[in-house]
Amino acid sequence: MTRTARTLAALALAVASAGAGVRAGEVDLVAAPPNPEVRLEQIRERVQAAVVYPPAARERGIQGVARIQFRIDPAGRAADVVTVESSGSQLLDGAALQAARDALTLPQLYGWVRIPVRFELARR
């Protein structure tokens, strides 16, 4: 590593530490965040709670699996919600996307979340 690079690295570390604003002794007061797997499961549960089978698809006997992907914005809402694998039905794809948008207060999670949403009709 050259001297210039070391200097820049040290500068960057200093800037990052100042931005975090964490002082020694305060760390123990913050509850340990759940691990990503737990938060992922919380996100899945909240999408599950929000998903609705479209009545038109129920009438028409349309079933399928839509895979959707989104990020969590700072307000805890799904952002940039997209379909990555269509169910073959716009009705079902739309319902899956809407479920993600309607899911309330999602826990923060870095990266994209990808969820398969299965729409299935029981025989009765």
Next chain:
Amino acid sequence: MTPAPVARVARKVCARTSGLPSRSFALLLALACPLFAGAEQAEPPAPPTIIRDAGEVSVVATRGERNLLDVPAHVTVLDRAAIERSGAASLPELLRGEAGIGVSNTTTNAEGYTVEARGFLNGAGSGCRTLVLVDGRRANEPDSGCVDWTFLGLDQIERVEVIRGTGSAAYGDNALGGVIAIFTRGASAEGGTLAALSAERASFDAERASALVSQRFGALRVGASAAFDDTSGYRARSDLNNKRAGVDVAWELADGGELGLSAGYASSERSRPGALDAGTDPRSTDPTTLDFAREREGFVRGALDLELPYEWRMQATPYYRHSKARNHFENPFFTFDSEADNDSAGVDLQLSRDLEVLGKSVRLLGGAELRQDDIDVASSFAKNDARRRVCGVFVQAESWLRDDVLLSFGLRRDRSDLEGRSTQFPGTRFDKEHALWSPRASLTWRFHENGSAYVSYGRGFRFPNVDETFGFFGFSPTLSPERAHSVETGASWRSERFELRGALYAMWVEDEMFFDPFSGFGQNVNLDEVRHEGAELSGRVALLDWLHASASYTRDDVKVTRDSVGSLEGEQLPITPKNRGQLALEAELPLGIEARLAGTFVGDRRVANDPLGSVADLDGYATLDAHLAYTRDLAPGLAFTLEANGRNLTGSDYADFAGYSIFSFPPATRFYPAAQANWSVGARIRFER
């Protein structure tokens, strides 16, 4: 400058100038970037590239009730509320207001009704082309193919589905013009308790009463019904006395399936007042006839609805029906009695399941119909015995090609073996087999949440019935089944305040069976080709929250387009009017009062037995009917209704049916007058919990 371009530049610089890994240098530059970004427009950060897969979200629902807008046919559903709102005295009178349905009556009582769809109301002598199902059981008589409407009281009916157009691909024989599916109140009851009583008094010494009870005990539902009606009829010697009773038991299975059994018995005695010469008192009877009939009917019907392995669902309707009819014809020239014993036994079987084919959900329906009719007729002249065996198998598939486009396809194969013998024509033995394919294909486009359009093609057929093959007038062993190519297109719109349905159809019927009065003593013949075409339009609109208007219009044009044997080419077939319609206003007034005013118009039509149009057409007519009802809720679930009806309020003097009689001397048109102004008052009590 945005972070991403900065990172790209940094990567290029590093790669050339130092040993620092380009990713680290880029990161440092990116961190420093806000210091240099200045007034440049800020854009959201690049999406993170980490993808975390969550577990599956799954939503399971029951299949929704099929939306009428998805059905590729002109269909209307008349529920109990619509039936009560109509003030109709009988099911045929209720259907008279439906677009595409033609109704005529020869007796002024319930016995004389003929109800047909798509221009098949072509006069006497030929069987019926509208299949009528009561809780899935065929109501068409095995000998004539027609329906005895006397036995179908409105008080017992929960819902009527009217499906216009050929339904042979699904239902086989008789469903050439359409299908009328009737669901009785007992068999349709869903709640815990249903009890209904009604009584009515009407013009012409008419009295009607009915009772119905249905009770659920856990998984078991038990119901019973009884009804009677008695009338002297509008005309002299048009009296009718009718009694009906039935029981119904159903057991709901744990998986949602059902086993059911119902049985019923009905008997009636009716007089037939005959036809009148022009200018005769319409309330009189034909002085030369003393015709009457006594009919008995009993049936047992099973219903199985079962879940099978591999997600198949099976519905089976086995049935047995026995009817006995005694007919007496009497005029100055001869007296003629006949007694017919008809037995029908059969089973309708349906198997269905949803499949996944090429990523699409496909609804598959297959089934079979097996039926045997035994018809024994002993008359003053002869003894005729006939047996018909019918076997039909069918398959239907439908799939939503897109969320808004439904493709349906159906194919059915029917085979009929009619054998019989008659002493009327010595040495006559008859054994005729027919086998036919009936395909159907359709496309429905749901162009809007409230709207749809469809186009369909189908083949329909009707086998010659026993009465046509060897009936009173003659023996016609060479009669061929009539077959039709049918195309139609239609559109519907249904919203809370507005409904509109319309259809355009054309049918080319090959070998249409027709009673030719000039062939021998009159005989059923095949016409090479008859074209039925027309338009049907109906709608309902909420003018105000409390005021609705509904209207229907039908145009039917039924013309012989090929006739290589006779001389009927280009002629209009009788009785079906070219134009008819109804306009009604319905008001929901304060204090539980409902009022309805309906005007019905039927245009001119050729008289029966006059296919050449050599005599004057039967005049069109217009009638005005009114209905007033007062309903009061006496307790939760308990409602009491008083109602009054006025029919043909303007006293229009018209004939519903007329025929050119070759037996008159000299031959002349003879008329079957309809009732002039008449009324009814009644009361209903319903308890439902």
